[in-house]
Each structure stands twice: as structure tokens, then as C-alpha cells.
Amino acid sequence: MIRTVEQYLESLRDGRVIYCLGEKVKDVTAHPILRRNVKEGAMDWVVTNDPQRRDLFVTKNETGEEVHFTWTMPKTVDDLLHRRRVHLEGCRYGGSGLHAMGADAIAAARILADKQDKKLGTHYTERMESYIKYIQRDDLGLNLAMTDVKGDRSVHPSKQIQHQDFFVRVVDRQKDGIVVRGAKYHISMTTSANEMIVMPSRNHAEADKDYAVYFATPLNAKGITLICTEPEIRSLYKEETAWDYPDCAMTGPYFGEAMVVFDDVFVPWERVFMCGEWQFTRDAAYLFSAYHRLFAATRMIISLEDLTGLAALMAEYNGLEKYSHVRDKLAWLVQLTESVKALSEAACKSPEQEPDSDIIFPNKMLINIAKSMYAENFHEATKHAQDICGGIVVDPPTYKDWANPELKPYLDKYLAGKAGVPTEHRLRAIRLLKDVTGWQHGAHEIHGEGSLAAQKMMIYTAADFERYKAGAKRTAGIPGWEKDPYFGSVPDDEPLLESKMPPVDTTYKI
């Protein structure tokens, strides 16, 4: 089934316990901050209901039912490339979150079920198949809870001193299901998901087997409390910030991030996909992350394309396109952007699979490199973009300044760049660059008290290159250093010494 947007929105009014900035939320769809994340979620139903894009996002399952493409298991390179395109286009439309990490966790769990069953004689495959059918039939939106709160990082879960709940664990095994306790942190899309997959965040040893638990749960289950993260800018929901934060304004408080508390939550057996099988926790992490890094490295393409585009735009608007050091920086940004793009595609084209399984997943090495290349270089990338933009990336005017008719003429006149570019365009580009590269502090640290380029030029100018050159000439035996005040005075004792040395003994076999 493919639900309508209205059906999806209605489904979120399910009594879930949710807090934002310390206040209890009555209806997420109307909440001034959280509705932005709801819109991100809802976008998935906008696209699936658009006849022109149905081919990409919707497919048919074995029984001929229309289902979202990500609820099917990838079995060919084309499936993986299709999945990558679904992520890519979904993200560009501002959605995709409810068919990303949850879908990745399901694919991983499906492979894992098979492995467990074969090795231990369990019956997880059947459960998984049935759960996937349920998701497909009801067209639910899923998210995923993996990261535990961890406590002391150097101590195993069951050895933690304050309590043993730093990792989600099974505290009771009952006839109909299990009872879980713990807390998961920075769980994306929590506000707008229907159900959540919960999985272990690390590999556990046998002593910690109660922490080896993998399950699904509706978000309104008794005992679940959702504590949302704060918004990036508290008044972003107001009209008056119009183009101030174009990126933040599109996503919810950072992708609907929340802390999820499990205060003895009951989970029926049919939604439990691992319970004590500690031997498979390592595989769980590997399999999930192989899929999920693909989503990451796809989302990051958009982030990098925007950043590279903005830097190129600012080089143009500022009249800097001809300078070779600016071109060097732009080439560097392109290199990063296109590498992540190519590596994520290469990971799909060289997939892996478990023995005896027909489900494939992206190449673990390549997909991890794609993401690592991005994360390692992102800060450097923002530095280059901020450098090209100039100091105004720290403190551009706001929409409220622009909207004031007394100030607008000043801003319009003075903040213009290259002739022919409307000042408003330049300001919008700067606002977006500020929004995606940073925060005032960081950018200020580059530009405050003079730009990076200013220091470089001062260092270049303050350098006594003639002296450096004289030294080099002397060492290389090039004339021209003799009149240098210092090097000209360094005596050449070599000849004197040579005359005191015995002659070379040439009988050695060298």
C-alpha cells in the first residue's frame, strides 16, 4: 500500500510521549519546531503519490502489491544503484529519512536472521519476513535506534559502576515477549517515524549477552519517552527569519534527533529479531553499517555539491575567479565532492554478500572510505569555502535588517559584489554558506583580526627572501651570496682543512 500524505500525518497523532525544550508536545504535526521534521517525513508520501516519480520510488512486491522501493531486498547491482538513486532524489526533495536507516536496519536484520537460523536453529527468518510484509502492507515510516548512551567508554556494559543500563538490555523474558530497559541517543527522525528498529551498537561478549537485542517497536509503546534535541535557531519557525537559515529551516531540529528512553518497555516476540545471540552482534554492526554508509555517502553528495557550488558562486560574486589560489581551493572542493560520489557508486558496483545468501550489500571497504573521506575533510572544506566567501560569512545581515526600508538602501548599495549581481542574491548565498559551514565562532576564527590571506601576504612580505636565497646559493655553490651581510661573512674553511687531511686511500672495494 502507498498511503496518502493525510493518512501519514494522521498516523503521528498516536499518543507518543514527546518533549521538546523541556515542554511536553501535544501534537507533533502542529508543533512550531517539530513540524519541520514532520514535513521531512511527509515528503516521502508526497513523492510516492506523484505519478511522475512513482517509477523511481514505488515498486511491486512478490504479491504484486505496490510498496516503497526500500522495503525490498537488493539482489543485483542495479537494485543497489536504484536504492542509491532513491536516497539521492529523496534527499534532494527534502525527504527520505523514513526510508533510510530503518530500511537499512531491516535489510541487515533479514540477512542476519538467515545466518542465525542456519547456525543456531532459530526461526528469525520467518519473523522477519512477516514483519517486512506488515511494513509493506501498512506503508509505515521507520527509523532506527542504534547508539547507546555508553557511560564509561573503557568499561563493558555489565561492569559499569553506576548501573547496568548504559546499553539497552533485556531485563525480563516473558511468555509473550521481552521487557527492555536503557536509552538510545541521537536517534534521527524520531518525531516523524511510525515504528523504530532497535539494535545493538557494538559487538558484545557472552558476559553481556542480555545486551544482544534487536527488535521493532511502535513509538507510542508504553514506557518510551522521546526527548527531542533543541532547534539550531530557536525562532526559526517565525516568518521574520525568511532567508536567514535556508538549510536549517528545511530540516527539523537536526533531522529529528532525539534521545529515546526505554523504561521497561514490552516487546512481543514477533518483533524480536535477536535476543541473546551475542555471537552475531559484530555482524549486526557490519551489515547495518554497510547499508547505512551508503545512505550517508549519498546524502553527503548533496551537501558537498551545495558547498562547492556556493564557493564557486562566491568566487564569482566577489570577483575572485581568476586568482590561482582560489582555483586551487575550488579544484580541491571538486575533488572531494566527486570522490565521494564515485566511491559510493563504486561500492554499489562491487557488492558483497554472505555465504548462501542472495541478498547483497555495498562493498564494506569502499562505502566506509567514501564516508570517511567526507568526515575527515569536511572541516577543511568549510575552511576553504569560508576563505573564499570573506569575513561576511561571520556576520551577514538578517532578513529583518533587509526588510526595514530605512536600512535596505544602505545594505543594497554597500553589500553589492561584482556588477550585475543583485545584492540580495549575494546575501542569500552568504546566508546559506553561513548556515551550512558554520557557526559564527569557527568562521570568526579564520577571519577575525584579518583574513588568512592577509597573514600569508604579511608573512610573504616580511620574509627576507634574499637572505634565504643567499644561503641556498652558498650551499649550492652558486655565486651571488658573497655580499650578503651574513653569509658573506661565514668563512670557508674547507680548503684549509682539506690540506691537513691525509690523501684518500683508494684500495678499498667500494
Added chain:
Amino acid sequence: MIRTVEQYLESLRDGRVIYCLGEKVKDVTAHPILRRNVKEGAMDWVVTNDPQRRDLFVTKNETGEEVHFTWTMPKTVDDLLHRRRVHLEGCRYGGSGLHAMGADAIAAARILADKQDKKLGTHYTERMESYIKYIQRDDLGLNLAMTDVKGDRSVHPSKQIQHQDFFVRVVDRQKDGIVVRGAKYHISMTTSANEMIVMPSRNHAEADKDYAVYFATPLNAKGITLICTEPEIRSLYKEETAWDYPDCAMTGPYFGEAMVVFDDVFVPWERVFMCGEWQFTRDAAYLFSAYHRLFAATRMIISLEDLTGLAALMAEYNGLEKYSHVRDKLAWLVQLTESVKALSEAACKSPEQEPDSDIIFPNKMLINIAKSMYAENFHEATKHAQDICGGIVVDPPTYKDWANPELKPYLDKYLAGKAGVPTEHRLRAIRLLKDVTGWQHGAHEIHGEGSLAAQKMMIYTAADFERYKAGAKRTAGIPGWEKDPYFGSVPDDEPLLESKMPPVDTTYKI
């Protein structure tokens, strides 16, 4: 004279035209956002009026009058080191801004006056002396306007297409003074200064001599409009954000940054220190920046000490202190911190001066290196600190979450780190780290979809080191590669070929 805090505060109610978020400001000292910057300014009078700190901040001028130390010209290494200490302690107390860039511009102008008079027979030295006495007598707070709005960066000021006001210039020379027009950007401490020094932001050629203008003006002069930058977080002035943004909450909207518009402002001749002497614009920039990079590199020490301290604290709170890669990162942070510290001190110990001048300034090379080292590495430094902190630096709970009695027990229990560390302490450290290193976006890019360390580990694990080693062994002639599926099958044709080659001709003189 040394004014009281009250006198200083009263002096800001002078009718200046100032806007914040598009709204006209009635009284800066009471404005919810700008008063934070006023407090930064006022702190300079708190310290000078404290008997225990008077020795550091207050000195006597030639006529025996008590004056702020920065209004005296440095003539010895000790003077420069004292100036550095005034900046350092002033910044630690949360002040110093009104005796930094303005004082730096005055020292530069004073040296410049001498140079101009000697070369051109002008009488600037007299004017400067008189202006300095006035500042000392009235104990004013000064800031400095240097950066012009610039327009197209590849075009000279008088050749800009839209208009010729992208750099501040003299539009009229009258009997009693001059009339200036233009706009300066990201001018710090504008909200809280009494007067402002205005100077050229680049070296100008003769064709642009109207842009060679250096002067002082009160901030309430007719024709000046101040457009303040937005606050980092719009509701920071509210109690409810208590420990959410400890760094931002201390400074005004980034150091009182503003755009300053000069709409045909009159400046009397006694406050004009350069007017058309384009030959000296290059010197103006060099001299000012030598002093001002010292302030920068001093303020940055505090920034780096905090950052390194926070990273060390989080390593401790998270239980990560023993890991060698964490130690590597901490050592790197220490190296950066202590280098900037040592280089800024070294710049004072190897000062420079103009011929025939007894006023000294920090070593241009060293002080620029100090600042450049900071700015080039700051983004990398934040990456390391965020890496050690963990993903929670993206989305820590807010004070409002903590203040809610229903949520606090959950947060207290689950967000604990190493045993013995109160959760509130850990959260406060994380909030400060978030505040100084970044914005959610940037930190998220490191941690989203799995930490950097997670990818590194995956790459390490996915690597077929046996195969890499086999290849290396084969090349190095070490046995052990023969059974490698690939390298074992690469044939060794060398011997076969050697037998076909003619023997070596040993008659060459090699």
C-alpha cells in the same frame, strides 16, 4: 582620568543611531541583546577601578595623570609584554575590547604621523599627541573601523562600476574639516565604544588618493548609522537558556560586530590623521596589523586553552584517557596552544621600529605567524575535540530539558560518563564544547551515521592485510607470499629473461 562604571554606562546614552535585527535601539545598555556587549565594554572599568588590579591596567602619563595602560606608546620590550598581559588578563575577565583595536590604531597612527611629517612636512604628530591626551583625559573607550565593503574584489575603488563608495572616501574638503562617505563592515565593539578610529583597509595608488583617509569620530556623529549583527542564538538573553551557551552568553552578538554607514559625515581637521597621503596607506596597514595581531594572538591563547582543556576533560569524563590515538590528538592540541603562546611572546621580545622612531611594535613576521598558525589549524582543532567528545556534541540536552523534573532523572542516569563525575558536569562541558567548536551541522558531519573512529576501524578490518603483506614480501624477496592466491600465481620471468640478455660490458667508467 579613570571613569567609574556608572560614568561609562551613562556615556553610551548619546543619541547614536543603532539598529538590531531591523529594529531601532532606544538604549543600548538596556537592550536585551546588545547589553551583553555593553557588559564586555563595562568590564574594562570594573578592572581599572579594582585596587588589586590597578597596577596592571592603569599607569601614569608624562603629566602624572592616571590613564589606561594601552593609551601609552610601547618603547621597551617590557612595555610590549605588559601590553600583552593587559590583553590576556582583560580577555580572561571578559573585557578588553575597548582598549584593543582602537589602541592599536592609535599607536599605528602615532608612528605614521611622524613618518608623514618627516617626508611631507605635514603636522600630524601634533594632532595625534593632542588626540591621545584627549582620550587619556576623558578616559574614553575606542574601537576601530578598517574593513571596507569592497564590492568587486578585482577592481580598484575608483573604477568600481555601480558606485565609488565601496571604500570609505573623502567627498568634500572644507575649511573646518572633511566630509566622508562609505561603509565599514564587521566592526567590533561598536555598540559599546565612545569613539571610533577609521582607517584605510588596503594600500591605495595615487588615482585612489581620496580613499587614503584616517580619522577619529564619536559614534553619535550625524550621518553615522550602526547596523548590528544578529545574536548567535536569538533567545540567549532569557534565563531559560542558563548553561546552554556559556561562551556566546558572555559576549555580545559576536563581539559587538556591526556595519557602520557613513552618509556624508563631517570630521573636523583635528581628528584627521591622513587625508590623501596614499603613499602611506601600505604602512598604515602594516603598522596597525603588527599591533593588532598581538591582540588577536593573545585572545586566541584563551580560546585554545579552553579548547584543549575541554578535550582533556571529555577524554577523562568518557573514560578515554588511556588510548594512544586520543593521546596523539591531545598532544596535537597542546602543540597548537603552546606554539601560539610562545610565538606571540617571541614577537614582543624581538620587536621592530621605524627609523628615527622610539616607539616599537611586535615583530611583524612572528606575530603574523602566531595568528596564521591559529587560523589555519582551528578547524582541524575543532575536529579533534569533537572526535574525542563523541556524537553528543551535536545534540546535547538543553537547560530546559534538565530543569524539567520528569526528564532530569532520565538525563541524570543515562548521560553519565565515568563513575564519580556528576552528569551535570559532563553536560556542561559538552555544552561549552558545542558552543565553541561548532554548530550542529559541522559536528554532525563528523559523527552522523557513525563516528570517524568507526569508519577507520571498519576500513582497518575490511583490509586484506595478508594480501598487502604478501605483495610486499614478494617485492622484498621475503618468503611467505608463495601461497597467496594472487601473488603466488604471478610468475617470475626475470631469470628467463636474464639468460637472453648479453653480459654486462664492464668497460664503462661508471
Added chain:
Amino acid sequence: MIRTVEQYLESLRDGRVIYCLGEKVKDVTAHPILRRNVKEGAMDWVVTNDPQRRDLFVTKNETGEEVHFTWTMPKTVDDLLHRRRVHLEGCRYGGSGLHAMGADAIAAARILADKQDKKLGTHYTERMESYIKYIQRDDLGLNLAMTDVKGDRSVHPSKQIQHQDFFVRVVDRQKDGIVVRGAKYHISMTTSANEMIVMPSRNHAEADKDYAVYFATPLNAKGITLICTEPEIRSLYKEETAWDYPDCAMTGPYFGEAMVVFDDVFVPWERVFMCGEWQFTRDAAYLFSAYHRLFAATRMIISLEDLTGLAALMAEYNGLEKYSHVRDKLAWLVQLTESVKALSEAACKSPEQEPDSDIIFPNKMLINIAKSMYAENFHEATKHAQDICGGIVVDPPTYKDWANPELKPYLDKYLAGKAGVPTEHRLRAIRLLKDVTGWQHGAHEIHGEGSLAAQKMMIYTAADFERYKAGAKRTAGIPGWEKDPYFGSVPDDEPLLESKMPPVDTTYKI
């Protein structure tokens, strides 16, 4: 035709004028230094004559004749991937040079011929087809001369002051052919090639159209003088250096690099593929480099695999495998290795082609990124490998030391690493690492006077982390800094100041 090894060797005794270390060379195949490069060339005939490898290296042309695969034009992705595999395997066998740059220049010239003919009505296509048939029929080995000696880099070829021959140019156009003059630098495989393709090294403007010249010539043509580069180590050809320089010993004086002087050399029209068509010089560079970067990025895979393998081997031999900072470095090396591998493959999978042409070439963006990623990071890679190896990479014993029965017991005993690893194996790995990562000077700069790790540890130990932490605590509002000697004494004036400030005016619309 596929020649025998003997036929190939014989073909090099063709009277070419060649110098090595200032001495004229009589027979390259017997020259103590140059014969190493001859062996590199000859290896291409060893592999093509080996029945087991013929499928990879030999194909059939349109007329059913057996020819080396690289003499055919790639028209499908599989062709490009096959070409990549030919390069990869050829390099592993220590050959491939005579079917690399020359083959790349031919493919580029073939596409270019078509472009020129269509645009200008020339008849280059016919000539190219005929030249390719000749190469295929006689089974020649080709190299390529591109880089000119350049003179002053900021001056155009025809505007150079000393003379106009810094770039190869046409000095005469005759009935049967042209006469060329100039010199090309660091031309690989010169010693062992049969013919050489010569092409422009930059895009030329109309004023420089005599420099737009692209042709083929035998290396024994009248007027050509070849000046070979020096060997890496002068006595490498002697037995006594056995395992001292395993990498250098395999290749000739760096890949047969030479300076090629054209002292008015005649080239018949049938071997001229461009002569004055300056408009196409840019395309020439782009097309050639698209193919040739593929060869580069393939050869580099082997270089990186060896380097990563050696680093992993040394980590094992030294007993360092468990340390997290060593694992970090190994993961970094793997990331670089596998990225170059994946990007060069991706470049083949997303090929480009000119309009109306059926010949494809590697994706320009991706293949340049592959090579740039390698070149930008190679120095850093050697640093990491040297760091893991330890200081002995600077000064390992030589084979002559090892061969001396008085010294061997000492070396064997003392230079052992982890138990179970023969000392000789460790020494061989170190010798190879020294050979491929560097030179004594560079490695010495890392290890001399104490390793990098030693300084890091000293910095870590010398750091007063308690003081850093105290500062951070104070700023974050965490107790525990009060007893710090410094921070405990920094007063908190904030409350005092707050009491002097007017209350917040809450009427603003913020």
C-alpha cells in the same frame, strides 16, 4: 605480429646516439646501467610470448593479425577495463612501459585526427590509420615525448628572450616532410623504445602555431641525441648490492628517463599528425592525459599496495600491531590505496567520447582525481610508513655487511624483531621501505634526535592538563577550578557588574 624477445633486443642496436653519465653508449643492451631499462622493455615480449598470458596481452586486429592489445582503440567499457588490466599486470611483471605512454599518445592522436579533419578538412585520419597498422605489423615498442624544457615559465614560447627553442617547433616545411628543433625532458623508456611519439606539452595560441606539432620518429633519426638520467645508486649493477635496493634494481635509471634533443631533425609527412593546427593543442593535452592518467593511476596501485603492505609488515615485525595510533595510520594507508584503485576503475566505467567518435577514453574528472589523490598524499604516506618502521629506515645495514661472516652474527642477533621472524626478513622489508619511501635525508628528519612519537609523548607529558581542565571548568561553570593556582585567583566580577546595569527592556520584538 608478435616479435620474439631476441628480435626486440636486436632492434635496439640501431645506431641511436645515447649518453649516460657523460659517456657515449655503444650497445644499450649490454650497458651496465641502461640494460636494466632494456629488461623492462623486453619484459613486454616475454609476456606476449607466454601462451598462458597471451589472452590478456594479445588480441587480433581487423585483419586477423595478432597485435598487442594496446594498439587497438577502446570502444567499450570492457575495452577500457581490459586496458587497465593490461597495465596492471604488465607493471606487476616489471614491464608495460613500451605499451603505455606511446599507446596513450596514439589513441589521443587518432581521436584528434578525426576532429581536425572534420573541422579543417585535413587528412590526418588516413595517416594515423596507416601509422597504427605499421606499428601493429612490426610490433614496435613506443614511448612518448611531451614535456618541453620551457625556459621562463611566465613567457610564451615565441617571446622567450634567449632563443625560441624552449618548446619543440617546426623550423622548416619541406616537400617531403618537416624539420623540427628543440628538446624534450624526462622522457621515459627512451633507452628501450623503437619509436617515439612527440606532442605539444601545452595549448598554444595562434602566434605560437609553429609549436603545434605532433609526430612520430624512430629514435635513431639523424639529429636526435638522447641524454640519459643518472642511476639512483651508481653501483647498483654490481652483485654486491644484492638486496640493498630491490625496487631501484628492478627499473632502469628511473624508468629510462632521458632528455631528448632535436637538432633539426627531419620527419616525413606520413608521420606528422599535427603541424600548425594550434586550435587543437588544448584537446591534444586533454585527450592524451585522460588515457595516460589511467596508466599512472594503475601503476600507482602497485606502488601503494607495496607501501601499505610494508607498513603492515613492519608493524607486525616490530610488535606494534595492537597500538591504536598504528592502526589509525594503517587504516589511512588502506584508504588511500583503495581510493586510487576504485577511482581509476570508476573512470573506466564512466568513459567519455568526442561527438561523432566511437573511441572512448577514461572519465577526465575521475582519472585526474585518482592521480591527484595519490600525488597529493604520497609524501604523507611515506611519513606514516617511516614512522611505523622506526629509525632504522634511515640506516639499515647493507648486503655487504650481512655477507661478512664477522658481522653477520651481530646483525642477526641484534636486529631481530618479534620472535619467530628471521632477521633477514626484517632487514629485507626495511631495505625495500627505504628504497621506496625515501632517501636518508627525509627519513632522518623524522627520526633524527628522537622519533615523532617521542616528541608527542614528551609534549603530552609536559602538558599541564590540570590547568587546562581548570580553565575549561571555570568557563563551563563546573566546580573544581577554585583551587587552581591561576584560575582560582581570577575574580568573578560578573555579579558585581550585573547589579550596575539597567534591567532588560523587554519590549523589543526579538
Added chain:
Amino acid sequence: MIRTVEQYLESLRDGRVIYCLGEKVKDVTAHPILRRNVKEGAMDWVVTNDPQRRDLFVTKNETGEEVHFTWTMPKTVDDLLHRRRVHLEGCRYGGSGLHAMGADAIAAARILADKQDKKLGTHYTERMESYIKYIQRDDLGLNLAMTDVKGDRSVHPSKQIQHQDFFVRVVDRQKDGIVVRGAKYHISMTTSANEMIVMPSRNHAEADKDYAVYFATPLNAKGITLICTEPEIRSLYKEETAWDYPDCAMTGPYFGEAMVVFDDVFVPWERVFMCGEWQFTRDAAYLFSAYHRLFAATRMIISLEDLTGLAALMAEYNGLEKYSHVRDKLAWLVQLTESVKALSEAACKSPEQEPDSDIIFPNKMLINIAKSMYAENFHEATKHAQDICGGIVVDPPTYKDWANPELKPYLDKYLAGKAGVPTEHRLRAIRLLKDVTGWQHGAHEIHGEGSLAAQKMMIYTAADFERYKAGAKRTAGIPGWEKDPYFGSVPDDEPLLESKMPPVDTTYKI
């Protein structure tokens, strides 16, 4: 006493057992390779005997005797700065090695003697005083042996599997002295020193107390075998290499590096400065390295000045001085050079000392940072210098090529750079750059198959910046993306979705 050069040279003919390239050495002063290192040593006596430089290098001890300055203990900042100048000038004259590491080890041992005596009641101070007087009186040249061969790095000395001699240790305590066994590696100036100080290379625990041994020994002591490292280029001693390797030709096989084997060597008690006091091994390392990093960071100044000078020279010779990316690289090199210089000076100006000791040593933190900054960045520095130099750094012609009258005209004509620069000067600069930055392999990896700059330019050119810009414009709300083939087709569903959302609930307290 200050010996003559002749006395020094004679003193080396003392029967020491020394091997070079596997051959036993009869007289080091006449050995074709090792005499270069002897000359390095002898230079110390050339300078001390030169009346004009005596003031710097020679001082008087308490008894009025003339002694080399480094044999006195530093007690003031001026002493440390003087010591730094002695190192600096000594290195510039090509000497200083016999008054560097040995002198550093003596100063460290002297402080340590005091500490040990106070804590344990030993009598080392007396012995040290007496040993220092002996050195002063006989005017000996000393070196230092610290680094052990180590074996498995993860195993303690006495737990090593193969044998327990991987670290030098006491194997017998006799009435008159001790017997030591083991081997030290890469010990500088071994060829040319009179005596050697031997000290522990790491801190040892009580179980390893036999390894806590610190002593002096003449180099001809029975049981000592010296195995010299190979020369950088084997035929360097021949005339025919004239200007080929100006740097290598000045120093011996890398600074006289050798492996020193102790085959049960007897050391009399008067030369034993630690024997079993394992508690002080950590201090030994810290104290020695504080002094020795000062020598390192001084020697490195010269290395960096040469490198920066060469890069600036090549920028000039190649006509590249005006390009902004070349200026960026030069500024980076200057920054590194001047930072190391300033930090090493700062370390002298903020010295440290042990409680109750009047001997000072360089600031541990700063001097380690100085050296670490160099070692961490040296590879990057060589990359920049090689990039500016161009590919010819890989394969410049040799002196033998230049000396051949048939080749010289070609080389002179074609390898010229900017007009006015003799070709020979350019070649000498390139030869020196090759010599100090590297080896052919590494430089080749940057330049082979096209320079770094070439790839950057290709990436820049291949980039579809219009598309990147269109994406950025769309996100920023700037018109101009509507006609982009891709972004123009991405629909804007936002308005549609907004109409389906419930209105904002404005009752929240946000």
C-alpha cells in the same frame, strides 16, 4: 686545553674496530667514505683555533683553563642562548657534531648525578665532576649512544624471547668496574669521536634494573665493534660527482651513523654514572632530550633556511614569482622556518631546572614542540619545494654530463630558465634541491605523468561549475537555476505540502 687539528686527527688512529660496507677500515682519516665524517669532526678544531671565532666557541673553566663552551653547565638564559649560537654557527661551518649529543648527555648526567646522590646517597656527582674535568683537559670529542635495537617493541627487555640483550645491560659487576653487553643503533659521529657516552633509551621498571646503565667509554675499548652505515651515493668521493650532491658530499655517511656492538665490554667504575638506579631512567631520558632537542631544533633551522631559500630561488629561476599559489607555498615554508627558529629561542628564554639545582635546561614543552613541528611538516615542505622546482628535480643532469663538451652546449641552451640566470646556476640549485628533498622515487610520484598543478587544472576544467552553482542557487533561493537541465526539473513540492499541514500551534513557550 684546545687541541690542534693535527692532534685531533692523530687521536683517531687508536686501533678502533670499524667496518664500512662490510670491509674493515684501516685508518678512518684516509678512508674514502668515512673521511668525510672525520672532516665534520675536525671542523670543530678548525673553528676553535681560529682567533676570530674563539670568543664564541671557547670559554674558560673555573680554573682558568681554555675549554670548549659546551663542556660548561648552563646556568643562565644567556648560557643557553650562547649554547644555541655555538650549535648554529658550528653547524653552518659544517661541524659541531662532537660537541652536541655528547655534551647534552654530560649535562643531563651531571644533573642526574645530583638527584641520585640526594635521593639514594650515591656518589655520582664527584665522578661526573672528575669526568668533565678530564674531557676539558684533554679536549676530547664526544658522541652519545642512546637508541637500543629493541627487538619486539611490545615486550619488556628482560622478557624478550630470543635473548635478553636487545637493550644494553650490565652482565657483570666486578671490583674495578662493570661488564656491559648489547648493541646501540644509529649512533651519530661514531667514526670521528674520541669517547662515547652510553645511556638508557627508555624508562625501565625494577625488574629491568640491569638495563639502567649510564657510562662513558673510549671507542677503542676491547669488545666494541662499529658497523658504519652505507654512504648515500657510493661514488660520492670521486671528483667526477663535483656538484651532483652538494649536501651529501659535506657530511659523512649520514652524520657518521653506526651500529655499536658491546660484546662484554669492561667499563671502570669512574666512568659509570648510573648502574641499577632504574627509578631515574625516566629522568635521564627527559633531561637528555631537553638539551638534545635544542641541538636538533637548531640544526633544523639551517635545513629549513636552505629549503625555503631554494624554493624561492627556483620560483625566481623558473619565472614563477608572481603566481598566487606559488606565493602561498613560499609563505607556508617561511612560516615553518621561522616558527622553528622562534620556538627554539623561546625554549632557551623560558628554561627549567630541577629543585635545588643551579643548572638549567631548555623548556621541555617548547623545545619538543619546535622539533615536532619540523618533523611533522618536513615531508609536506619537500612536496611544496619539489612542486615549485618542477619535474627536473627528479632527473637533473649530472656533472659528468655537463663536463662533456659534446653535451654541454645542449644542456646550456635548453635547460636555461629566466633570462639572465646562468644555466649552471639553475642546475646547481636543482641538484641541491634534489639532494635535500629527496630521492627520485618520491619526487617522481609528484611529477610523474603530469605535475600536481596539471591535475588540479584538469579537475578545475572538467568541473561543471554551472551545475554546482545552479544547485546552490536553488537551495539559497537565488533565481538562475530554473534552466539547469537537472535542477530545473527538480519539483518544488513544499508549497503543496504546506497546505496539507495543520497550522502552527503558537501556545508553546519556545
